[in-house]
Amino acid sequence: MHLDHTHDTTPAALGADARRPDGARRALRIGLGGPVGSGKTATVAALCRALREELSLAVVTNDIYTCEDAEFLLREAVLPPERITAVETGACPHTAIRDDISANLEAVEDLEDEVGPLDLILVESGGDNLTATFSKGLVDAQIFVIDVAGGDDIPRKGGPGVTTADLLVVNKTDLAPYVGSDLDRMAADAKAQRAELPVVFQSLRTGSGVQDVAAWVRAQLAAWTA
Amino acid sequence: MSRAALLMLADGRFPAGGHAHSGGAEAAVKAGRITGAADLEEFCRGRLHTAGLVAASLAAAAVLRVPVRELDAAADARTPSPALRVAARKLGRQLMRAARAAWPSQELDAVAREFPKGAHQPVVLGVVARAAGLGASDAAHCAVYESVSGAAGAVVRLLSLDPFDASGVLARLAPEVDRVADLAVEAGRGAVVEGVGALPAASAPLLEIGAEVHAGWGVRLFAS
Amino acid sequence: MTVSGVRASARIVARADGRGGTALPVLEGEGPLALRRTRGSGGEARVMLVGAMSGPLGGDEFAVRAAVESGARLRVGSAAATIALPGQSKGAARYDVRLDVADGAELHWMPEQLISAQGSDLYVTTRVVLGTGARLVLREEQVLGRADEQPGRLTSRLTVCIEGRTLLDQELSCGPGAPSGWDGPAVLGGCRAVGQLVVVRPEFGAGAVAGAVGEGVAIMPLGGPAVLVSAVAADGLRLRRALDEALACLG
Numbered sequence: 104m105h106l107d108h109t110h111d112t113t114p115a116a117l118g119a120d121a122r123r124p125d126g127a128r129r130a131l132r133i134g135l136g137g138p139v140g141s142g143k144t145a146t147v148a149a150l151c152r153a154l155r156e157e158l159s160l161a162v163v164t165n166d167i168y169t170c171e172d173a174e175f176l177l178r179e180a181v182l183p184p185e186r187i188t189a190v191e192t193g194a195c196p197h198t199a200i201r202d203d204i205s206a207n208l209e210a211v212e213d214l215e216d217e218v219g220p221l222d223l224i225l226v227e228s229g230g231d232n233l234t235a236t237f238s239k240g241l242v243d244a245q246i247f248v249i250d251v252a253g254g255d256d257i258p259r260k261g262g263p264g265v266t267t268a269d270l271l272v273v274n275k276t277d278l279a280p281y282v283g284s285d286l287d288r289m290a291a292d293a294k295a296q297r298a299e300l301p302v303v304f305q306s307l308r309t310g311s312g313v314q315d316v317a318a319w320v321r322a323q324l325a326a327w328t329a
Numbered sequence: 330m331s332r333a334a335l336l337m338l339a340d341g342r343f344p345a346g347g348h349a350h351s352g353g354a355e356a357a358v359k360a361g362r363i364t365g366a367a368d369l370e371e372f373c374r375g376r377l378h379t380a381g382l383v384a385a386s387l388a389a390a391a392v393l394r395v396p397v398r399e400l401d402a403a404a405d406a407r408t409p410s411p412a413l414r415v416a417a418r419k420l421g422r423q424l425m426r427a428a429r430a431a432w433p434s435q436e437l438d439a440v441a442r443e444f445p446k447g448a449h450q451p452v453v454l455g456v457v458a459r460a461a462g463l464g465a466s467d468a469a470h471c472a473v474y475e476s477v478s479g480a481a482g483a484v485v486r487l488l489s490l491d492p493f494d495a496s497g498v499l500a501r502l503a504p505e506v507d508r509v510a511d512l513a514v515e516a517g518r519g520a521v522v523e524g525v526g527a528l529p530a531a532s533a534p535l536l537e538i539g540a541e542v543h544a545g546w547g548v549r550l551f552a553s
Numbered sequence: 554m555t556v557s558g559v560r561a562s563a564r565i566v567a568r569a570d571g572r573g574g575t576a577l578p579v580l581e582g583e584g585p586l587a588l589r590r591t592r593g594s595g596g597e598a599r600v601m602l603v604g605a606m607s608g609p610l611g612g613d614e615f616a617v618r619a620a621v622e623s624g625a626r627l628r629v630g631s632a633a634a635t636i637a638l639p640g641q642s643k644g645a646a647r648y649d650v651r652l653d654v655a656d657g658a659e660l661h662w663m664p665e666q667l668i669s670a671q672g673s674d675l676y677v678t679t680r681v682v683l684g685t686g687a688r689l690v691l692r693e694e695q696v697l698g699r700a701d702e703q704p705g706r707l708t709s710r711l712t713v714c715i716e717g718r719t720l721l722d723q724e725l726s727c728g729p730g731a732p733s734g735w736d737g738p739a740v741l742g743g744c745r746a747v748g749q750l751v752v753v754r755p756e757f758g759a760g761a762v763a764g765a766v767g768e769g770v771a772i773m774p775l776g777g778p779a780v781l782v783s784a785v786a787a788d789g790l791r792l793r794r795a796l797d798e799a800l801a802c803l804g
Contacts, residue, residue, distance in 0.1 A: 193349035205423035362738035375739030378732035
């Protein structure tokens with residue numbers, strides 16, 4: 104038997120293949136999308152803090168305009184710099200996560216090659232609109248992050264992000280009283296749009312913070328490695 | 330040849346990473362060298378006869394089975410800017426991924442294996458064109474067109490330029506695109522006989538310098 | 554009546570003299586390519602290209618060859634700028650430079666500017682072949698037109714090979730009749746002076762020198778122990794300043 108034979112003769116993976124060229128299972132990839140300012144980066148940072156002791160993880164950011172999100176994560180020191188990669192998106196963040204995912208695939212594969220083995224890679228989208236979703240060729244599951252201050256009618260409006268994301272996060276619930284958002288109504292609208300798909304209401308400033316989202320991620324990972 | 334395969338390969342929606350690159354237009358816009366459609370046209374013209382000709386010649390030579398390793402080294406020698414070499418290899422790797430899904434072939438697999446971090450995009454383009462049943466002229470046209478269409482698309486986003494003006498620019502350049510592609514095919518044939526040293530080496534100092542300036546920015550929209 | 558251009562050639566061979574210095578066993582020039590040995594320093598021999606006539610003119614063919622043998626050190630400059638002028642005969646002038654720098658040898662090739670005068674048509678090739686551990690500083694400056702003058706047609710190709718591998722291959726074409734776009738925002742953007750420095754030092758290693766950048770000038774590590782400094786400027790004086798500053802950056 105030549106165990107490394109496969110490694111020598113198999114070229115790089117094409118897309119979402121669950122196995123790496125060496126036959127090992129690759130990391131679970133979870134996408135985080137949502138409108139500008141809804142708290143994607145803050146959620147990623149909180150998830151890294153919550154999970155970094157138990158999992159080997161890395162982050163890919165897709166900014167609209169700069170490397171700011173990557174720099175925020177570096178500044179907050181949630182992960183060592185070699186575990187954070189920024190992808191430029193040519194002014195079209197949704198293109199890079201949906202229509203032409205090649206640069207993001209390269210980023211996640213390079214992270215696994217260079218710092219691996221990894222359990223989890225979070226791919227953060229640049230702030231975009233309600234139609235931006237991740238390609239299934241790039242991520243295994245996606246989280247759509249909206250916030251109460253962006254208007255409590257967003258769940259009712261729906262759109263692919265709200266309707267189809269594997270997890271909908273309604274962020275900044277602590278602000279609801281100040282911006283006049285009706286959380287019960289948001290929950291009912293989300294339920295109507297999403298049927299059985301889960302919704303998490305969170306505030307990263309109060310209560311249990313990112314714990315519900317972290318628990319959902321752990322469940323995804325358990326299913327992935329099962 | 331399959332004309333539809335050519336259209337696919339030249340389509341900006343083919344998922345090979347081109348959308349995130351401006352062909353030097355972002356640096357030129359920031360420096361004030363492109364302010365509207367007229368500048369864009371001159372910019373594209375300069376690209377056509379320099380980066381475009383070189384890329385198309387590499388692509389044509391690759392279709393004509395000049396060895397990939399030699400072409401890749403020739404592309405390095407014709408790309409002094411390290412930022413542009415990195416961009417060309419990234420794009421080559423991305424194109425390879427999309428092409429292996431679209432036109433599976435042992436030859437593509439072999440090149441992907443030999444260059445796990447990517448060969449220069451025009452060289453990959455030539456190999457891909459052959460895998461898709463296309464000829465040297467197809468690959469050359471594709472490379473020359475890409476050398477201007479990416480920049481035109483980027484300037485539409487960067488300057489909010491009227492997209493109809495940008496299309497007008499590309500249409501006016503079409504006869505020149507054809508001529509450069511023909512020159513590139515000639516050059517590719519020349520390389521089969523005389524080696525890669527015979528390939529054009531037309532350079533554009535501002536594209537190279539601009540690419541290095543651009544790579545140093547902390548804030549940018551495009552990868553190159 | 555057909556007028557044929559001038560053919561001229563010059564040849565330099567530099568050889569280590571075994572006492573830490575450099576001898577010049579061959580130093581041959583003629584007419585417009587006269588050579589003169591000047592006072593060197595340390596182990597380095599110095600040679601000046603002394604243009605006895607203006608030129609090259611249309612139809613002329615100039616060839617310069619310098620070979621620096623193993624362990625030798627040579628510095629070549631020129632007494633004045635070279636001016637490409639229109640000639641009586643039809644056709645382009647040619648100026649071919651071939652430089653061989655053997656293992657462990659060193660060459661500073663620092664001629665003055667090449668000025669492309671209105672109506673001239675010149676094709677320049679510079680081919681440098683370097684051995685293992687060779688050191689090189691090569692400067693190439695082109696000024697497009699004399700003061701307030703349109704440039705002539707000028708094409709210049711520069712090829713640098715080290716240990717049998719081509720490290721750099723670049724050609725610049727400008728002036729009337731050059732492929733369109735040469736004066737536009739992708740190529741020269743209205744600049745009237747363009748130049749490059751190639752610096753090869755074994756200690757650079759592959760890509761070890763960081764790329765630094767200024768206004769219209771970039772220091773670009775090549776895929777080997779070499780960097781290319783590429784610069785554009787409004788005029789020859791500013792170009793020289795940019796190249797000098799970049800060279801100083803490299804230490």
